[in-house]
Amino acid sequence: MDALLHQILAGLATGGIYASLALALVMIYQATHLVNFAQGEMAMFTTYIAWSLVNAGMPYWAAFFITIVFAFAMGVLIERIIIRPVEDAPVLAVVVVFIALLVILNSVAGWIYTYTIKSFPSPFPKDAFVATKYMSPHEMGAIGITLVVLLLLFAFFRFTPLGLAMRAAAQNPQSSRLVGIRVGWMLALGWGLAAAVGAVAGMMVAPIVYLDPNMMGGILLYAFAGALLGGIDSPGGAVVGGFAVGVLENVLGAFVIGNELKLPMALVLIIGVLLVRPSGFFGKVHVTRV
Amino acid sequence: MALLEVKKLHAAYGQTRVLHGIDFTMEEGTITALLGANGAGKTTTLRALCGMVRTEGEVRFAGHDIGRRKTEDIARLGIAHVPDGRGTFLNLTTEENLRLGGYARRDKKAVEADIERMFGHFPRLKERRRQQAGTLSGGEQQMLAVSRALMMKPKLMLLDEPSFGLAPLLVRELFQILRRINDAERVSMLLVEQNAAMALDLADQAYLIETGRVVQSGSAAALKRDDSVRKSYLGY
Numbered sequence: 001m002d003a004l005l006h007q008i009l010a011g012l013a014t015g016g017i018y019a020s021l022a023l024a025l026v027m028i029y030q031a032t033h034l035v036n037f038a039q040g041e042m043a044m045f046t047t048y049i050a051w052s053l054v055n056a057g058m059p060y061w062a063a064f065f066i067t068i069v070f071a072f073a074m075g076v077l078i079e080r081i082i083i084r085p086v087e088d089a090p091v092l093a094v095v096v097v098f099i100a101l102l103v104i105l106n107s108v109a110g111w112i113y114t115y116t117i118k119s120f121p122s123p124f125p126k127d128a129f130v131a132t133k134y135m136s137p138h139e140m141g142a143i144g145i146t147l148v149v150l151l152l153l154f155a156f157f158r159f160t161p162l163g164l165a166m167r168a169a170a171q172n173p174q175s176s177r178l179v180g181i182r183v184g185w186m187l188a189l190g191w192g193l194a195a196a197v198g199a200v201a202g203m204m205v206a207p208i209v210y211l212d213p214n215m216m217g218g219i220l221l222y223a224f225a226g227a228l229l230g231g232i233d234s235p236g237g238a239v240v241g242g243f244a245v246g247v248l249e250n251v252l253g254a255f256v257i258g259n260e261l262k263l264p265m266a267l268v269l270i271i272g273v274l275l276v277r278p279s280g281f282f283g284k285v286h287v288t289r290v
Numbered sequence: 291m292a293l294l295e296v297k298k299l300h301a302a303y304g305q306t307r308v309l310h311g312i313d314f315t316m317e318e319g320t321i322t323a324l325l326g327a328n329g330a331g332k333t334t335t336l337r338a339l340c341g342m343v344r345t346e347g348e349v350r351f352a353g354h355d356i357g358r359r360k361t362e363d364i365a366r367l368g369i370a371h372v373p374d375g376r377g378t379f380l381n382l383t384t385e386e387n388l389r390l391g392g393y394a395r396r397d398k399k400a401v402e403a404d405i406e407r408m409f410g411h412f413p414r415l416k417e418r419r420r421q422q423a424g425t426l427s428g429g430e431q432q433m434l435a436v437s438r439a440l441m442m443k444p445k446l447m448l449l450d451e452p453s454f455g456l457a458p459l460l461v462r463e464l465f466q467i468l469r470r471i472n473d474a475e476r477v478s479m480l481l482v483e484q485n486a487a488m489a490l491d492l493a494d495q496a497y498l499i500e501t502g503r504v505v506q507s508g509s510a511a512a513l514k515r516d517d518s519v520r521k522s523y524l525g526y
Contacts (some may be wrong), residue, residue, distance in 0.1 A: 161393060168379050175377035177361035178340065178370075179442060180394030196381050 005135050007250045013139035014208065014222075015246020016146030020201035021223035022230070022238040023150065024194035029232050031170040031190050032083075034094055038101035040220030041197035042078070043196050044213060045105045046071040047206050050199075051120055060123045064203060068196045075195025079188040109213040135141045142204040150239055153193070157235075166190060174233050212231035218263050222249060225266040231283020241280065245269065291353070293318040293478055294446060299347035301331075301338040302455040306336045310502040313349065316495070321479045322471055323489040323510060325523055326499035332482040333374050335499070336448045339480075340364050340371050352445060366394050370444035372452060376435040380424030384415055387423050387434055391441025401441070408437040411467050428455040431443070436464065440471065452458045453485050461485070461523075465492050490514045498523075 021039060028036045046067050053063035082101065086094050124141035157163035169176045169186035176183050202216065209215050224247040230237025245266065253262040275278060294316040303310040309331050316322045324332045338345045341361045349357040365371070370391075379387050388408055392401035409416035410432040418426055425432060432452060433454050439447055452468070453461040465488055470478055483489035490510045491497060498506040498519065506513070513519050 161389070164382075164389060165357055165393055168382065168386075171381055172377065173381050174342070174361075175373070175379060176390070177342075178365055178373060178377060179390050179438065180362050181390070182362050182363040 002133075003254070004251065005156075006202045007254045008247050009135045010110065010139060011247035011250030012243060013142050013246070014205070014250065015226075015243035016143045017201045017205045017219065017242075018226045018246050019239040019242025020149060020204075021219060022147055022198045022227035022242040023153070023235055025227045026232060026235050027190050027194045027197075028237040028285030029227075030235075031187050032094075032255050034091065034150065035224065035232070036194070037095070037098040037220070038105060039194065039198055039241050040223070041102045041109075042071070043107035044203035044216040045109050046074065046195070046199035046212060047120065047202035047215075048109055048201050050211030051113075051118060051206075051211055054121055060121060062063060063125070067172070067199050067203065071195040071199035072192040075192035078195070079191035079228070083191070084184070084188075106213050113213070115213055118209045118211040120203070122207040138207055142208075145200065145204055149197060153197065153235075162189075199270045218266075221263065221266045221270075222246070225269045228270055228280055232281065233284060234282040237280055237282025239283065292316060292350075293352060294480070295348070295350040296335075296339070297348040299335070299338055299349065301334050301343045301345045303334075303343065306436070306503055309338060309342075309345075312318035312499070312502070312504055314497050314504060314507065316478060316480060317466060317523075318445075319472070319478055320494045321468075321481060321492055323481045323483060323486075323496040324511075325376045325483065325486050325519075329486075329501075330499045331502040332499055333450055334502075335373060336373075336450050336480065337450060340369060340400075362395055365442065368445035369448065370442040371448045372435045372439045372450060373448040375427075376431045378423045378426070378431045378434060380422070382423055383432060384418045384423050384426065385420065387438055388441050392443075392457060394523035395443060402501050404441055404443075408440065411440075411471075425490060428496035429457065429460050432456055433464070436468075440500055442478075444477060446480065449479060450498075451480045451482060451484060453483060453488065460498060461488065468492065486519075490524075 021043065024039050025035055028034070028039070050063050050067040053066060054060060057081065078101070086097050121137040122141070124137040126137060126249050157167060164185045165176070165181045168191060169181055169183045170190065173183045185216055205219060206215065222245050223242060227238040228241070228244035229244060230239065230241025247267065249262050253259050257265060292315040292416065296312055296314050299309055299312040300307065311332070312335055324335060326332050333345060337343045339349060341356070341359055341364050345357060348355070351367060351369065354367055356367065362367060362460065379390065388405050389401070392404060395401055414430055415437060416431055418430060423431065426434060432455065435485065452464060456464065469492060472479055481489055481493060490513060493510040496508065496510045496513045497504050498513070506519070
């Protein structure tokens with residue numbers, strides 16, 4: 001029983017990271033109806049920035065916030081410079097651009113920082129009083145940070161005029177333009193926010209999986225499974241799905257299928273959801289009238 | 291000076307040319323009707339004014355040359371378009387739809403008051419305030435579209451078939467509200483309507499469009515008496 005509880009709680013910690021990244025995927029999906037395959041590499045790249053800053057002697061939290069700002073700017077620039085020109089291109093062309101972005105970010109990170117695995121610091125003290133036998137301080141801290149990020153995002157989209165305009169621009173660009181919303185900038189802001197959320201996920205997961213240019217490959221897959229499970233067009237669903245995938249991964253990995261088959265499980269989940277319930281558990285079923 | 295001046299306006303969807311040099315002007319504070327059969331180019335004219343289709347020709351609005359401007363900039367200059375199909379933000383609430391109308395305005399306090407004013411015009415919307423706009427009936431969405439446009443505090447409203455899908459009683463009510471708003475707030479209106487009789491009752495001026503050209507124009511009262519207009523568009 002203790003072991004199960006331990007796995008569930010540890011699953012929640014990684015689940016929170018999947019949830020953040022799943023949310024980033026959903027934010028871009030809602031605006032473009034495409035899955036940004038480079039989301040994980042963007043997070044990885046920004047985590048390296050954080051590593052550089054910390055290594056240069058900057059206090060952790062200063063590096064944390066500077067990295068978030070950097071990630072936001074990077075997201076905005078990527079949208080403006082790389083994605084904007086292919087806005088009206090066929091789906092496959094855009095997917096190729098996403099994959100190219102993935103490969104480029106991965107190679108550039110490898111080129112600058114080498115492929116040697118690095119350790120990444122956790123901001124949470126190892127002997128904190130909240131540490132229990134079930135969860136390490138970092139796991140608890142990561143869950144806390146994830147929840148704060150999710151709450152902030154929720155409040156932003158729900159209660160601010162800019163958040164409302166961003167939702168409107170994603171749903172109905174034409175009507176948005178007619179009320180004077182600069183739709184292009186809203187999309188760029190969306191990319192910035194998604195990249196910032198990804199950066200937090202990267203910094204929270206790096207102490208667990210260690211830092212290397214390929215660290216996000218598996219994580220993006222889990223996040224994608226989580227987003228699909230919850231419904232790729234439902235932000236709330238993506239968060240729940242992310243947490244669910246985290247717990248499922250840990251519990252199944254520990255007791256049922258073993259660690260080696262954890263990643264294939266994510267694929268099975270993706271295919272299963274697409275077969276049985278393509279809209280996910282919280283997504284809208286799209287009906288087209290003919 | 292005219293509020294809106296359109297000269298030799300051409301527009302095309304891809305290779306298909308729809309407007310072949312439309313000319314018309316609108317004075318400030320007036321209501322102008324564009325009449326014509328299906329496919330004559332009425333909706334395209336409105337879309338062209340908002341930069342929603344590729345155009346050639348000259349469009350001057352309140353002293354600005356808006357022929358080449360982006361839709362969002364034209365909206366910010368004070369043109370509110372109630373589009374064909376109503377343009378509802380289906381997944382947002384009624385109130386959020388209205389709030390978006392006031393998005394580009396600086397007087398945020400007045401926006402809140404204006405939302406209540408819209409609920410005064412259309413009490414049904416108040417009942418549906420927190421409901422997703424996609425669940426509203428066609429008529430309610432039409433009222434929402436008009437209200438959202440009014441929330442922009444426009445100088446000029448472009449109304450594309452505001453009577454479409456409304457029960458006759460509601461059409462009458464909507465037109466009365468439009469008349470009141472035009473009187474009280476001097477909002478100019480460019481109205482595209484299938485229902486020519488009602489449009490001519492409301493409008494001061496009217497233009498008749500056939501296959502992308504203006505073929506007749508004059509005061510609404512004069513056009514209403516015109517024999518050919520009566521036969522073709524009023525049906526008596």
